[in-house]
Amino acid sequence: MAFTWSKTIYMGLDPIFLTELSISIIIFSTIASSKKSRVSKIKTADNEIFEVEEAVATMSNTIKIMAGDCSGGVIPLNNVHSTIFARVIEWCKKHVDDGEDLEYYKGALKNCDATFFEVDQAVLYHLLTTANSLDIKPLLHQGCQRFVDMINGKTVEEIRQLLHIKNDFTNEEEDETRKKLWSSVVGMNSFILL
Amino acid sequence: MEWDSNSDLSGDEDEGFLLDDGGPLPFPVPNLLQTAPCGFVVTDALEPDHPIIYVNTVFEMVTGYRAEEVLGRNCRFLQCRGLFAKRRHPLVDSTVVSEIRRCLEEGIEFQGELLNFRKDGSPLMNRLRLTPIYGDDETITHVIGIQFFTEANIDLGPVLGSSVKESMKSSDRFRSGFSAFQPIIVEDRNVCRGFCGILQLSDEVLSLKILSRLTPRDIASVGSVCRRLYELTKNEDLWRMVCQNAWGCETTRVLETVPGAKRLGWGRLARELTTLEAAAWRKLTVGGAVEPSRCNFSACAVGNRVVLFGGEGVNMQPMNDTFVLDLNSSNPEWQHVQVSSPPPGRWGHTLSCVNGSHLVVFGGCGRQGLLNDVFVLDLDAKPPTWREISGLAPPLPRSWHSSCTLDGTKLIVSGGCADSGVLLSDTFLLDLSMEKPVWREIPVAWTPPSRLGHTLSVYGGRKILMFGGLAKSGPLRFRSSDVFTMDLSEEEPCWRCVTGSGMPGAGNPGGIAPPPRLDHVAVSLPGGRILIFGGSVAGLHSASQLYLLDPTDEKPNWRILNVPGRPPRFAWGHSTCVVGGTRAIVLGGQTGEEWMLTELHELSLASQLSDFSHG
Numbered sequence: 001m002a003f004t005w006s007k008t009i010y011m012g013l014d015p016i017f018l019t020e021l022s023i024s025i026i027i028f029s030t031i032a033s034s035k036k037s038r039v040s041k042i043k044t045a046d047n048e049i050f051e052v053e054e055a056v057a058t059m060s061n062t063i064k065i066m067a068g069d070c071s072g073g074v075i076p077l078n079n080v081h082s083t084i085f086a087r088v089i090e091w092c093k094k095h096v097d098d099g100e101d102l103e104y105y106k107g108a109l110k111n112c113d114a115t116f117f118e119v120d121q122a123v124l125y126h127l128l129t130t131a132n133s134l135d136i137k138p139l140l141h142q143g144c145q146r147f148v149d150m151i152n153g154k155t156v157e158e159i160r161q162l163l164h165i166k167n168d169f170t171n172e173e174e175d176e177t178r179k180k181l182w183s184s185v186v187g188m189n190s191f192i193l194l
Numbered sequence: 195m196e197w198d199s200n201s202d203l204s205g206d207e208d209e210g211f212l213l214d215d216g217g218p219l220p221f222p223v224p225n226l227l228q229t230a231p232c233g234f235v236v237t238d239a240l241e242p243d244h245p246i247i248y249v250n251t252v253f254e255m256v257t258g259y260r261a262e263e264v265l266g267r268n269c270r271f272l273q274c275r276g277l278f279a280k281r282r283h284p285l286v287d288s289t290v291v292s293e294i295r296r297c298l299e300e301g302i303e304f305q306g307e308l309l310n311f312r313k314d315g316s317p318l319m320n321r322l323r324l325t326p327i328y329g330d331d332e333t334i335t336h337v338i339g340i341q342f343f344t345e346a347n348i349d350l351g352p353v354l355g356s357s358v359k360e361s362m363k364s365s366d367r368f369r370s371g372f373s374a375f376q377p378i379i380v381e382d383r384n385v386c387r388g389f390c391g392i393l394q395l396s397d398e399v400l401s402l403k404i405l406s407r408l409t410p411r412d413i414a415s416v417g418s419v420c421r422r423l424y425e426l427t428k429n430e431d432l433w434r435m436v437c438q439n440a441w442g443c444e445t446t447r448v449l450e451t452v453p454g455a456k457r458l459g460w461g462r463l464a465r466e467l468t469t470l471e472a473a474a475w476r477k478l479t480v481g482g483a484v485e486p487s488r489c490n491f492s493a494c495a496v497g498n499r500v501v502l503f504g505g506e507g508v509n510m511q512p513m514n515d516t517f518v519l520d521l522n523s524s525n526p527e528w529q530h531v532q533v534s535s536p537p538p539g540r541w542g543h544t545l546s547c548v549n550g551s552h553l554v555v556f557g558g559c560g561r562q563g564l565l566n567d568v569f570v571l572d573l574d575a576k577p578p579t580w581r582e583i584s585g586l587a588p589p590l591p592r593s594w595h596s597s598c599t600l601d602g603t604k605l606i607v608s609g610g611c612a613d614s615g616v617l618l619s620d621t622f623l624l625d626l627s628m629e630k631p632v633w634r635e636i637p638v639a640w641t642p643p644s645r646l647g648h649t650l651s652v653y654g655g656r657k658i659l660m661f662g663g664l665a666k667s668g669p670l671r672f673r674s675s676d677v678f679t680m681d682l683s684e685e686e687p688c689w690r691c692v693t694g695s696g697m698p699g700a701g702n703p704g705g706i707a708p709p710p711r712l713d714h715v716a717v718s719l720p721g722g723r724i725l726i727f728g729g730s731v732a733g734l735h736s737a738s739q740l741y742l743l744d745p746t747d748e749k750p751n752w753r754i755l756n757v758p759g760r761p762p763r764f765a766w767g768h769s770t771c772v773v774g775g776t777r778a779i780v781l782g783g784q785t786g787e788e789w790m791l792t793e794l795h796e797l798s799l800a801s802q803l804s805d806f807s808h809g
Contacts, residue, residue, distance in 0.1 A: 120388070120389070121388060121389045121390065121391035121392070122389040122391060124391050125389070125391030125392070125394050125395070128391075128395060128399070129394075129395070132399060140399075140403065141403070144399070144403040144404045144407070145407070147392055147404045148404055148407045148408060151404075151408060151412055151415075151416060152408070152409070152412055153242065153412065154412075154415065155242075155243060155415060156415050156418045156419055157280070159415060159416060159419050160419055160420070163390060163391070163392050163393075164388040164389060164390040164391075165390055165392070165393060165419055165420050165423075166390075166420065167419070167420060168420050168421050169420070169421060169424075171278070173421075177417070177418040177424065178263070178418070179262070180414075180418075182411060182414045182465060182468065182469050
């Protein structure tokens with residue numbers, strides 16, 4: 001709203017008062033529009049719209065950049081499904097104030113986030129790829145750590161079962177890998193009894 | 195059966211082996227043997243899933259499996275029929291298997307009969323007796339299995355051949371081989387039920403974010419899981435990241451100082467430094483001479499160069515000269531280093547590597563008594579120069595204290611012998627990365643008994659381990675074999691027993707502990723383990739026996755390590771140093787008195803590719 005000086009004089013109003021009024025209107029509308037942009041609107045691949053606090057949504061660097069381009073409109077995520085996105089947002093809401101220290105997140109995996117990753121492999125995979133494409137580093141770090149913890153200390157067969165991996169070696173190849181098995185006892189070539 | 199009760203363990207130089215008990219089995223052998231030949235299996239009860247560590251030739255002959263095919267595996271493979279089956283044959287009585295599990299958990303003997311299969315699929319009845327073997331402190335260290343095999347009269351139909359392996363996914367094919375019986379599908383191992391999430395990830399995410407965080411042992415297991423993971427785990431850069439994450443930056447940096455031509459590659463290095471399968475004693479002859487001859491000098495390695503400073507000459511006079519031995523050169527020889535203004539002569543001091551290529555000397559006994567000064571040598575300066583560091587509030591002057599370097603920049607000294615013979619138990623830290631280093635005492639509520647001639651080793655980043663020494667006990671002094679640890683990353687570090695107990699004297703590690711000693715050698719292995727040998731040992735024990743301890747274990751246990759090659763008869767802490775993180779060089783050591791520093795003994799922990807270039 002712009003008032004020209006000529007109009008104000010014509011209308012007989014004090015120009016200084018009108019200036020202050022116009023300035024405060026401009027300021028007010030700026031505040032109003034920034035209040036509006038504190039909520040991000042995100043549309044997932046299955047056309048569901050999520051209204052998420054900006055601070056939470058911008059934990060994703062990808063969304064942060066896209067929000068800059070969309071300037072207040074709806075941010076389209078063409079390769080994220082709503083069920084996975086809902087989980088990701090749930091995680092982000094919990095950690096919006098926790099900063100970027102990855103060591104903290106490693107500890108949190110054992111505490112407040114322990115059950116978040118107790119999901120089946122398909123969901124875990126989608127969580128990880130979504131965290132990767134949305135560039136949410138702490139979430140990706142935790143998800144990968146979950147795989148690390150699953151593998152830690154397991155035998156070859158246990159790893160296959162746990163992660164549903166098919167053994168695709170031929171017999172000869174398997175013999176070769178078995179020969180390269182690290183001896184489980186230190187420094188031992190044979191065991192000699194007295 | 196190859197029983198030889200007269201054979202001497204330490205005389206066997208051609209094969210490496212490990213024992214937990216270091217002596218004969220604590221049970222009379224004849225009572226366990228049947229008159230007919232029987233299979234004999236030993237498993238390691240301290241490792242997860244009881245891997246086989248020994249089978250006798252009867253086992254090999256009867257079952258058709260060669261020893262190398264079964265070592266490291268759990269015995270349950272005998273319950274699977276044929277080479278390609280991955281789960282227990284349905285005819286194997288699962289109540290017997292449960293009974294075995296129950297007995298192993300309760301630590302009692304099992305006797306029973308179980309259906310097993312040869313490698314070619316033919317059935318065997320195995321009259322089995324499992325006996326747990328207890329180590330020193332009531333934990334089971336091994337399980338002995340005596341197997342009396344007889345033929346089993348069961349008609350099982352044909353064994354599935356190799357062509358069927360690929361199509362074992364189809365349950366129809368599977369059932370046709372065992373038409374008379376309903377297969378008990380406990381876990382269907384050949385079919386990947388369920389979505390495989392991890393292999394859908396890109397190579398980059400998989401390698402950089404998951405595989406790089408696994409321990410070396412886990413990566414080795416992962417490499418055997420499937421083809422794609424096998425290919426990914428062959429990558430040397432991945433192994434370097436794994437080593438760095440597992441062992442820390444400082445250790446990895448030291449390992450990299452070995453020149454490229456002699457480097458094994460990170461994959462092989464990780465393997466050898468974890469399994470110690472290539473550890474061996476060697477002898478090295480070098481040229482030059484350290485003259486005048488001396489004892490009680492200190493030696494430390496910088497990269498591949500061994501530096502020697504000071505010592506006690508004839509007539510007990512303290513020496514102040516510096517010698518360097520460059521093991522990189524094709525003909526290494528001792529060279530006297532001309533330095534301007536060397537530190538005052540001394541013996542009983544410590545020499546440690548700091549800030550990459552600098553050496554720091556502290557304390558010792560000089561011409562006018564005990565010292566507490568600090569001098570740093572820059573070996574790469576031209577010419578090499580000693581520089582005094584005047585730190586504020588230094589510790590009491592002392593000799594025969596111990597030192598180590600934290601983070602590559604901080605010198606830690608502890609204990610030792612002060613004026614008038616008093617033993618000390620304090621711990622001081624000097625940060626040499628600062629412009630003006632300041633001594634800081636580490637305040638603790640409780641210290642282990644004061645001592646001299648002990649060792650401090652760094653492990654797990656910022657933890658230190660103290661072992662042995664001559665310790666004060668009331669008015670007397672005894673050689674000690676106690677282990678204490680301190681975590682310097684804590685807000686208020688404190689000394690603890692290695693078992694984690696906070697009570698003084700409440701817990702030393704289990705297993706066979708090294709006999710008490712002082713002035714021994716402690717080598718820090720990547721991954722946190724400590725290797726102890728040498729020193730002045732109480733009693734008549736050999737000083738060259740190697741003892742290994744992993745303080746990061748839940749229940750740390752001493753283990754004896756036997757390696758091929760001839761060890762030195764003696765090895766002293768002050769004159770032994772570790773080069774490139776993988777070679778412990780022992781100076782002197784053939785006799786207690788003579789100091790012929792041209793004959794060196796080396797304990798190499800990993801294969802040396804340069805073997806063939808030395809004459």
